[in-house]
Amino acid sequence: MDEPLDIVILGGGTAGWMAAAGLAGLLPPGRCRVRLVESDAIGIVGVGEATLPHIKNFNDSLRIDEAEMMRATNATFKLGVQFVDWGFKGSSYLHPFGVHGSAGAGLGFHQQWRRSLDAGRDWDIQDFSFACMAAQANRFDFPATGKPTINSTYSYAYHFDASLYSKFLRQVSEPRGVVRIEGKVRDVEQDPDSGDIRALIMESGERIAGDFFIDCSGFRSLLLGSKLGAQWEDWSKWLPCDRALPVPTERCGELTPYTRVTAMDAGWRWRIPLQHRTGNGYVFSSRFIDEDKARQELLDALDEPTLAEPRLLKFQAGRRVRSWQRNCVALGLSSGFLEPLESTSIYLIQIAIMHLLPLLPGKRHDQRLVDEFNARMDVEYERIRDFLILHYHLNTREDSELWRYCRSMEVPDSLERRIRLFRHSGIVEAYKDGLFTPPSWLSVYIGQGLTPEHFNPLAEATPLNHMLRELDELREDIRDRVDELPRHSSLVARYANAQQASDALLHEAEARV
Ligand SMILES: Cc1cc2nc3c(=O)[nH]c(=O)nc-3n(C[C@H](O)[C@H](O)[C@H](O)COP(=O)(O)OP(=O)(O)OC[C@H]3O[C@@H](n4cnc5c(N)ncnc54)[C@H](O)[C@@H]3O)c2cc1C
Numbered sequence: 156m157d158e159p160l161d162i163v164i165l166g167g168g169t170a171g172w173m174a175a176a177g178l179a180g181l182l183p184p185g186r187c188r189v190r191l192v193e194s195d196a197i198g199i200v201g202v203g204e205a206t207l208p209h210i211k212n213f214n215d216s217l218r219i220d221e222a223e224m225m226r227a228t229n230a231t232f233k234l235g236v237q238f239v240d241w242g243f244k245g246s247s248y249l250h251p252f253g254v255h256g257s258a259g260a261g262l263g264f265h266q267q268w269r270r271s272l273d274a275g276r277d278w279d280i281q282d283f284s285f286a287c288m289a290a291q292a293n294r295f296d297f298p299a300t301g302k303p304t305i306n307s308t309y310s311y312a313y314h315f316d317a318s319l320y321s322k323f324l325r326q327v328s329e330p331r332g333v334v335r336i337e338g339k340v341r342d343v344e345q346d347p348d349s350g351d352i353r354a355l356i357m358e359s360g361e362r363i364a365g366d367f368f369i370d371c372s373g374f375r376s377l378l379l380g381s382k383l384g385a386q387w388e389d390w391s392k393w394l395p396c397d398r399a400l401p402v403p404t405e406r407c408g409e410l411t412p413y414t415r416v417t418a419m420d421a422g423w424r425w426r427i428p429l430q431h432r433t434g435n436g437y438v439f440s441s442r443f444i445d446e447d448k449a450r451q452e453l454l455d456a457l458d459e460p461t462l463a464e465p466r467l468l469k470f471q472a473g474r475r476v477r478s479w480q481r482n483c484v485a486l487g488l489s490s491g492f493l494e495p496l497e498s499t500s501i502y503l504i505q506i507a508i509m510h511l512l513p514l515l516p517g518k519r520h521d522q523r524l525v526d527e528f529n530a531r532m533d534v535e536y537e538r539i540r541d542f543l544i545l546h547y548h549l550n551t552r553e554d555s556e557l558w559r560y561c562r563s564m565e566v567p568d569s570l571e572r573r574i575r576l577f578r579h580s581g582i583v584e585a586y587k588d589g590l591f592t593p594p595s596w597l598s599v600y601i602g603q604g605l606t607p608e609h610f611n612p613l614a615e616a617t618p619l620n621h622m623l624r625e626l627d628e629l630r631e632d633i634r635d636r637v638d639e640l641p642r643h644s645s646l647v648a649r650y651a652n653a654q655q656a657s658d659a660l661l662h663e664a665e666a667r668v
Pocket of ligand 1: 500
């Protein structure tokens with residue numbers, strides 16, 4: 156067998172520990188040796204608290220017990236994102252992790268719904284989504300498995316404490332062979348001929364050499380950005396928010412199984428319910444509001460008492476044109492950041508790991524692998540970029556400069572084309588690679604006020620009265636079944652009670668003394 160590849164990960168935030176866990180858990184034994192360098196003094200950004208359903212696959216593939224992970228990270232369940240005041244003031248809709256209508260609706264359920272509008276019904280399309288209805292009722296249960304039924308038409312993700320998730324992954328990774336090195340990197344040694352990174356030089360003077368480096372150093376991007384000079388692509392003309400003020404508040408009484416994001420005059424505010432506290436923050440554009448005013452607007456809008464002062468984070472929406480250069484690949488914030496609206500950053504870390512594993516080189520550089528990885532990441536980033544821009548662009552708000560700017564800005568051609576198609580007759584492009592399937596696009600288009608001008612004639616295959624009766628029955632069925640679900644708060648308490656788990660640990664420790 157070839158000698159193991161010596162991999163050095165710089166950074167111990169979500170990106171660093173997900174990479175470590177992925178390499179240690181998914182590669183055959185002996186394929187690589189993994190060391191992770193992180194600095195306690197620098198710490199981690201620690202604000203990625205809402206996730207997408209894909210993270211469950213990641214955890215499952217690492218044989219992580221779900222309830223254990225949830226207890227360790229104070230997690231709750233997430234069925235989607237509620238958007239308040241986005242398309243227009245007073246509006247509210249949910250982007251669910253699931254379809255509208257029953258499974259296997261073929262042409263797209265929304266075509267039937269659009270036809271029902273012409274027949275004089277003013278049904279809310281959300282009434283046909285099991286996930287939307289469950290979320291609105293603050294109820295949650297695991298999706299049914301086996302035969303497709305209406306309660307198997309959704310998936311779920313988590314809200315969790317991001318700092319605790321990194322710690323949890325560390326506990327998973329170290330027994331699987333990952334070696335952690337604490338300390339600050341002072342310098343980076345490069346091969347004078349090839350330009351490859353050879354070693355990290357620590358403040359202590361220690362030299363950490365490797366064959367392959369994974370840059371997870373956060374916004375600093377010490378290896379890919381600072382050392383290798385990877386080019387930055389600025390997307391802030393489409394995604395103008397460039398500041399965030401996160402602030403934790405006390406736990407909310409009823410845990411909502413969804414993230415709430417409320418549009419503000421110069422950006423938007425999030426609310427994420429965890430078991431022990433609520434995560435909040437204001438993401439805003441410094442072109443349209445100053446920091447003091449944003450801070451005040453945020454504090455005025457909070458539902459629960461604060462647990463700390465808001466702290467300012469600065470960023471620019473965009474990404475490194477190539478996440479992999481020479482013998483270094485960047486994951487997480489060091490490769491790019493598109494702002495947190497649809498909780499896509501942790502997904503981007505995960506998908507980058509999944510693309511990287513089969514393309515991981517041997518001891519020698521191979522440009523074909525690099526190009527393939529970068530091409531796959533281009534697709535991922537651009538899909539998400541367009542989807543996020545849609546939220547800003549598709550609005551009819553007249554009350555603030557930011558929203559007027561976003562409505563009138565020129566958007567990428569790829570997005571312009573998609574919007575035109577949907578406006579015409581509800582055509583939603585389905586693509587094979589990349590995030591966000593048609594139900595996601597659909598919920599944002601309709602939620603933000605864009606109703607197709609026509610329905611697709613193929614939707615007329617069923618006689619109208621028959622179709623309307625079926626829709627009505629479906630609505631009823633969903634309502635009845637949702638009523639039978641447990642409340643989200645009680646299911647979390649029963650399945651993954653973090654407080655009970657920490658009390659048990661305390662008792663165990665006391666018993667040992
Ligand atoms: C306001 C905001 C809200 C967000 N919300 C979400 C969300 O809801 N969902 C989501 O998916 N994502 C979200 N994100 C993104 C998410 O926070 C990040 O993608 C995720 O935390 C990964 O961060 P990271 O590991 O890349 O960087 P970091 O957490 O910053 O980690 C960087 C690591 O590098 C180390 N390091 C840096 N320099 C050195 C050095 N010189 N020597 C040694 N070590 C060093 C640090 O010690 C640290 O361990 C949000 C981001 C922001 C800004």
